Amino acid sequence: MSTSARKLSPVSFWLLVTATVLLTVVSAKVPIAAAESVDSFQIGATNRPSQDAVDVSSYQGSMNQGDFNKLPQRGVKSVIVKLTEGSSYTNPAAIKQMKYAANAGLNVNIYHYATFSTSGQASSEAKNLLSVLQNNGINKNIRIFADMESQSTYTVDIQSYLNKFWQTLSNSGYKNHGVYTSGTYQYRSAVINTVGQSKTWMAYYPYHPSSSNLLYSSYGAWQFSQSAKLSGYSGSLDVSHDYQGLFTGGAGSQPFTY
Structure with missing residues (x-):
C-alpha cells in the first residue's frame, strides 16, 4: 500500500x-434495454425467436417491392407501418410501404407515435390519424397501435387520454386497437389497461435473443431486436415474435378498401 x-x-x-x-x-x-443496440442477424435465422413481423417507418423508405417480397420467403407474416406522429406528421413512405406489404401477401397493420399529454391533444392526434386513414381509403378492420414510448406522454392521466384517443377513432369506425410500449415506460400498466395484455406489443431487446429464451409470453407480441438484416437491403429492421396472432387479426393483406 x-x-x-x-x-x-x-x-x-x-x-x-x-x-x-x-x-x-x-x-x-x-442486459441491454430498448435504447441500446443488440447483435445483428439475418431475418430467417432459426436460432432466434421467430421473426413473425417487422415494423417500418420513413427510415426504411428506400425498401422496394423486391425487399418486401423477400420477407414472407424468410418466415415473416406481418408488417406494421408507421402512419402518423403527433397532430401533424405523416410518414411520407407509409402508403407505398403498405401497398408493397399487401402485394407481398403480408398482413398489414399501422401505428401512430403518440406525443399527447392532455385530452385535447389526444383528440387532435386521433383526428390527424383519422384524416390519413379516411383520405387513403384504409380498411376499418386494420389493427392500429398507439406507440407509447415518448416521455412527452408521461402523465398520471395518460390512461384517460389514451382512451380519449381510442374513442375518437372508434367513433369513426376504427375499433381494432393495440398498444406498443416497453418495460421502461413509466405508465406502462396504465396504457396496457386500455386494451389488455393480449393486445399489447412489448419491446425489450436482449443482447443475443434466442429461440430457447422467449420473453414476455403473456403479452400479444414481443419486439426483440432492432438490428435484423435482410439480404439486399442495407438498413436494419425491427423484428417481433407474435404470441397470440396480434398482427394477423385485422385487415390481413387488404389494408385498403379499393
Missing part, C-alpha cells in the same frame, strides 16, 4: 472502496 493510501481517513477509505465497487458494477455487462 502506498504512503498516500495509508494517510486516508476511515471515511475517505470507505468512499474510495464504494467508488471502486460502483465502477466495477457499471463496467459489467448487463
Whole structure:
C-alpha cells in the first residue's frame, strides 16, 4: 500500500472502496434495454425467436417491392407501418410501404407515435390519424397501435387520454386497437389497461435473443431486436415474435378498401 493510501481517513477509505465497487458494477455487462443496440442477424435465422413481423417507418423508405417480397420467403407474416406522429406528421413512405406489404401477401397493420399529454391533444392526434386513414381509403378492420414510448406522454392521466384517443377513432369506425410500449415506460400498466395484455406489443431487446429464451409470453407480441438484416437491403429492421396472432387479426393483406 502506498504512503498516500495509508494517510486516508476511515471515511475517505470507505468512499474510495464504494467508488471502486460502483465502477466495477457499471463496467459489467448487463442486459441491454430498448435504447441500446443488440447483435445483428439475418431475418430467417432459426436460432432466434421467430421473426413473425417487422415494423417500418420513413427510415426504411428506400425498401422496394423486391425487399418486401423477400420477407414472407424468410418466415415473416406481418408488417406494421408507421402512419402518423403527433397532430401533424405523416410518414411520407407509409402508403407505398403498405401497398408493397399487401402485394407481398403480408398482413398489414399501422401505428401512430403518440406525443399527447392532455385530452385535447389526444383528440387532435386521433383526428390527424383519422384524416390519413379516411383520405387513403384504409380498411376499418386494420389493427392500429398507439406507440407509447415518448416521455412527452408521461402523465398520471395518460390512461384517460389514451382512451380519449381510442374513442375518437372508434367513433369513426376504427375499433381494432393495440398498444406498443416497453418495460421502461413509466405508465406502462396504465396504457396496457386500455386494451389488455393480449393486445399489447412489448419491446425489450436482449443482447443475443434466442429461440430457447422467449420473453414476455403473456403479452400479444414481443419486439426483440432492432438490428435484423435482410439480404439486399442495407438498413436494419425491427423484428417481433407474435404470441397470440396480434398482427394477423385485422385487415390481413387488404389494408385498403379499393
